[in-house]
Amino acid sequence: MKSFKPAAITAVMVLITTILLVPSQAQAHGVSMFPGSRTFLCWQDGLRDNGQIIPYNPACAAAVAQSGTTPLYNWFAVLRSDGAGRTTGFIPDGQICSGGTGGPYDFSAYNAVRSDWPLTHLTSGANIQMRHSNWAQHPGAFNYYITKNGWNPNAPLKWSDLEPFGSVTNPPASGGAGGLNYYYWNTQLPSGKSGRHLIFTHWIRSDSNENFYSCSDVVFDGGNGEVTGVGPGGQSPGPDPTITPTTPAGDCTATWKATDTGWAGHFQGEVTVKNTGAGSINGWTVKWTYSGGQGFDGAPWNGVLSGQPPNVAVKNATYNGQLAPNATTTFGFNATGSVPNPAPTLTCTSP
Structure with a gap:
């Protein structure tokens, strides 16, 4: 399978670029890093050596054409300061991936119904370690959902398409706030899943009404976390990906x-x-x-x-x-x- 671009070209470039572009009033952030959310993987896809964001992936490129690069420089800020744990009836159907339209940045482009978003390959029923950015650390719960069998991936995502499969409160973190550190926890993926699905993660802070939202595109095809559709030549091949040749040992x-x-x-x-x-x-x-x-x-x-x-x-x-x-x-x-x-x-x- 094609590979995804590294999480950062250099740590200094990532930190400087992000800090310069994040407004001071938005202090708490985080989206899913594994399985990678649309904003996280599109940021990885487009980030170049000089700090510019120029996407390779066509879905990411379309999102940048619609709303610019500012949302991707703030890939961790899909949030609502007034979320307060609310779901259906608060965030409209079709706007779940962006958390509606009331956040500090315009993530509406990441609600687009497309089959070419960056894709994480998984195995139904497998145990995985979920990872969620802790750009700012806060207590709270992570509720995660997956699309039901038979959902229509060619229509806007609705709350009725989702079913919960786990929750965790105050998980450990890999390191301090900021950069590419993350909260992490182990979970078992639902059994009986095949083909394309979407995992939605809702981080509900317990010390304020601020909430965070992540949509991660996945395919259950026997994969072990490989990511396709990111980087040059990384166009996601869909549910039956071809395997690219590997280099000889030592390369x-x-x-x-x-x-x-x-x-x-x-x-x-x-x-x-x-x-x-x-x-x-x-x-x-x-x-x-x-x-x-x-x-x-x-x-x-x-x-x-x-x-x-x-x-x-x-x-x-x-x-x-x-x-x-x-x-x-x-x-x-x-x-x-x-x-x-x-x-x-x-x-x-x-x-």
Whole structure:
């Protein structure tokens, strides 16, 4: 499958661009990052090295043509300050994905009935880790819904099309507010689902009336979180996607850096994985060897630990293993011990 563009070109560009464009009165934000909401994946699709947003995906491009790029620079701000947990009768049918029209930005274009929105591939009945941006952290509940079997994807989304399949209150977060940190929780997807569906997530703050809304386009085709329809050549092929060739083993690189060294006996590291081959890769593994007794303080984020120190191996997560040529992704970790000096030599292989 084609890959999705990395969550950010550089952390600095993402943070600077977003902060400059977010008005001060909108302090609390968040939409679904996995399965990716329309605004989050369209932001990923269009974000270029220089900070501009120029979509590849035709649905994202149509949304930008209708309402400009400001909504995508504020991809995390699909909100209503007067939501107060209300659903049907408050937000009209056909405007569910935008939370109506009373928010700080015009997200109405993201209600469009189209079959080419970025798409996350899932397996019915599987256990997944849902992730929701915590651009600003607040207590509250996340209620999530899925379209009923037999819903019409070629008509505007109605409340009667949705059925709840879970809720969580005050889940843990991957890190502090801002940037690309997120709340996360495990849930089991409904069984008996096939083909195209839509997952709707409603974040209801308990300390104010502010609410947040996310529409995530998914297809139940036996997938493991792969995303299509994002990035150059990433047009979503629909319920029966073709599989693009993978590059030979070794057609990826991994670059190490220590990102936080200010606490004695611990440090934080980040590894950037890049596809250096001519075709898309379908998974990666990064390995290195510690020589100074270093270890891990908890599990890595955006990666799965498959080999323990001193011989470390980290594999891709379900949602970031697909990389197009020249695309990158990162994973991070908290470590015990001193920062390796010199830095370890990393190897990266793909299946």
